[in-house]
Amino acid sequence: MVALTTVCWLGLRKARIHAGALQTALEIIVEVISNQIGEIIRRDTERYVAVLGTLFIFLVCANLSAVVPGLKPPTGHLETPAALAAIVFFSVHYFGVRSRGFVDYIRRYAKPNLLMLPLNVLSEITRTFSLMVRLFGNMMSHELVIAIIVFLAGLLLPIPFMLLGILIGLIQAYIFTVLAAVFIGAAVGSVEAE
Numbered sequence: 001m002v003a004l005t006t007v008c009w010l011g012l013r014k015a016r017i018h019a020g021a022l023q024t025a026l027e028i029i030v031e032v033i034s035n036q037i038g039e040i041i042r043r044d045t046e047r048y049v050a051v052l053g054t055l056f057i058f059l060v061c062a063n064l065s066a067v068v069p070g071l072k073p074p075t076g077h078l079e080t081p082a083a084l085a086a087i088v089f090f091s092v093h094y095f096g097v098r099s100r101g102f103v104d105y106i107r108r109y110a111k112p113n114l115l116m117l118p119l120n121v122l123s124e125i126t127r128t129f130s131l132m133v134r135l136f137g138n139m140m141s142h143e144l145v146i147a148i149i150v151f152l153a154g155l156l157l158p159i160p161f162m163l164l165g166i167l168i169g170l171i172q173a174y175i176f177t178v179l180a181a182v183f184i185g186a187a188v189g190s191v192e193a194e
Contacts, residue, residue, distance in 0.1 A: 004061060029057070040178060041185040047098075048184060051091050055084065056177040063139060063169030066146075067162060073169070075139040078132075085132035088180040089124070096187030105187070131179055138172050 011022035019027065033053040037045045059075065066073040074080040096105045109120040142165050149161055 001058075004057065029053075033057075036178075037181050040181040041188070043185075043188065047095065048181070051087075052177055052181055052184070055087070055180060056173055059084070059135075059173035059176055060170060063173055064166060066139075066143060066165055066169065072143065073139050075135055075172075076143045077140075078136050081132045081136040081139075084135070084176070085128050088131060088183060089128040091180070092124075092183045092187045095184050099188035127183065131176065135172055135176050138168060142168055 007022070008026065011020075011026040015023060030049065030053060033056060034045045034049050037048055037052050041048060062074045062080065064073075065071045066076070075084075093105075099105075100108075110117050111120075146161055146165065
């Protein structure tokens with residue numbers, strides 16, 4: 001987090017119209033994330049970019065930290081995916097209430113009839129749980145596979161698996177963020193509920 005904060009601070013502390021290389025790179029990243037979120041949520045992305053963009057950038061850096069010798073990805077431990085899933089859970093409800101109003105937002109849980117209320121509430125909890133388990137399981141299993149291969153085959157054979165780990169880390173960050181955007185989009189009423 002210190003490294004991410006420092007890079008952002010250095011790139012944007014003296015933001016100019018004629019940007020330098022770091023400011024340009026940061027603006028491109030924000031623009032790409034904003035466009036992707038806009039395609040999912042189908043609304044003005046200004047409200048959602050801060051949460052979803054930060055989530056994506058954090059996940060990319062956390063997942064790719066496995067490539068650095070001596071570092072273990074924080075997403076390979078259950079606490080980090082659980083905290084991130086909790087952030088998504090509360091963000092979904094925050095944006096839903098903010099967009100629809102409290103009464104209308106709560107009323108959607110009773111559709112098509114009041115008997116569906118417990119199932120809809122359970123659905124909210126289980127999809128957040130599955131978001132957490134998906135990220136944790138994929139990152140932990142990758143770490144475990146690399147450790148087994150290093151133990152059995154030596155130091156050079158795991159290199160292709162480490163390259164695959166980079167791809168897995170990027171894909172998992174993308175999937176987590178896209179699912180969070182879909183959940184928020186469903187809550188604010190811009191996409192069909194699942």
